[in-house]
Amino acid sequence: MSEVNSPWLIVGLGNPGPDYAANRHNVGFMVADLLAERTGGKFKRAQKAQAQVVEGRIGPPGPANRRVILAKPMSYMNLSGGPVSSLSDFYKVPVSNIVAIHDELDIDYGALRLKLGGGDNGHNGLKSMTKAMGADYHRVRFGIGRPPGRMQVADFVLKDFSSTERKELGYLVDRAADAVECLVIEGLERAQSTYNS
Numbered sequence: 324m325s326e327v328n329s330p331w332l333i334v335g336l337g338n339p340g341p342d343y344a345a346n347r348h349n350v351g352f353m354v355a356d357l358l359a360e361r362t363g364g365k366f367k368r369a370q371k372a373q374a375q376v377v378e379g380r381i382g383p384p385g386p387a388n389r390r391v392i393l394a395k396p397m398s399y400m401n402l403s404g405g406p407v408s409s410l411s412d413f414y415k416v417p418v419s420n421i422v423a424i425h426d427e428l429d430i431d432y433g434a435l436r437l438k439l440g441g442g443d444n445g446h447n448g449l450k451s452m453t454k455a456m457g458a459d460y461h462r463v464r465f466g467i468g469r470p471p472g473r474m475q476v477a478d479f480v481l482k483d484f485s486s487t488e489r490k491e492l493g494y495l496v497d498r499a500a501d502a503v504e505c506l507v508i509e510g511l512e513r514a515q516s517t518y519n520s
Contacts, residue, residue, distance in 0.1 A: 330390040331507050332416040335356065336425040336448035339397045347467045348480040350496070351424040351448075352395050355466070357500045359393050365418050372409035373398045382508040389507050392416070398494030405464035411456065418496060422503060423452060426480060430466030432488060433495040435502055435520040436456040437463050439511055446474075461506060465499050 335355025336348075343349050348464055359366055364380030369376045375395045392414050396406040411421060419439075425448055430436055440458045443449035452460065470479035472475040502518035 326371055329417055329420050329424065330392055330414055331420045332394060332407070332411055332414060332505045334393050334394045334403070334410075334424065334452075335394065335402060336403055336423055337395065338400050339395075343481070345483040346481050347426050347484055348400060350426045350465045350499075352491075353483045353496045353497045354463070355393050355395050355504065357496055358503060360389075361500065361504075362391070362393070364393070366393075366427050368412075369394070369406075369410060370408040370411040372396075374406040374410060376410065378475060381504050387508050391507065394461070396448075403448040404451035404453070407452050408455040411457060418456050419461075421456075422450060422458060422506060423461060424463045424465065424499065424503060426467045427464035427481070428467060428469055428476065430468070431467040432462060432466055433491060434466040435463065435499055435518050436466075437461065437478065437506055437511060437515050437519060448476060461511065463499060463503055464508065465495070 327516055335351035338349060359377040360382060364377035364379045366375040366377050374397055377393040381391055394410055396403040396408050401498055413430055425446060438502035439461050443453055502514055505517055506514040
């Protein structure tokens, strides 16, 4: 199957369970949930992987319409690579058609950066994905900023967004979902020029 005709695997990174649902580290899940809502699908357990998936289509009718598999690994962040690799094999998705949506400490809150490949920057979800299948997948990096004062990074990412941040969060998640759709339908360069901030 050529890459043009292959489906896209869009992975929101996060930790499963209600205790983590509103954490900064779970913004990938938030974006995936919104994308699922837009396709009219509901997440259900994957047969072949420790993940929840929605199969659907995004884009206008015609040649720009894309088949997508939205996924949320249910393995905890630092083991994301196993489920993503299993889904990639099962749905026959080339690594270049995989998109990881994740929180990023080195970018201001709410800013987006899209890129293909690169390092993991200490992000355990990316580290696990890269170990499982190499680094040549797309990333949609959602800025969460640095921890204040002397707060440890691990504590910061596992805390819920602040009340001030939550005021804008819905809009920012919506924008990140738009960026993912643009990447899949129109390509990386167009998505970068429109959404990178």
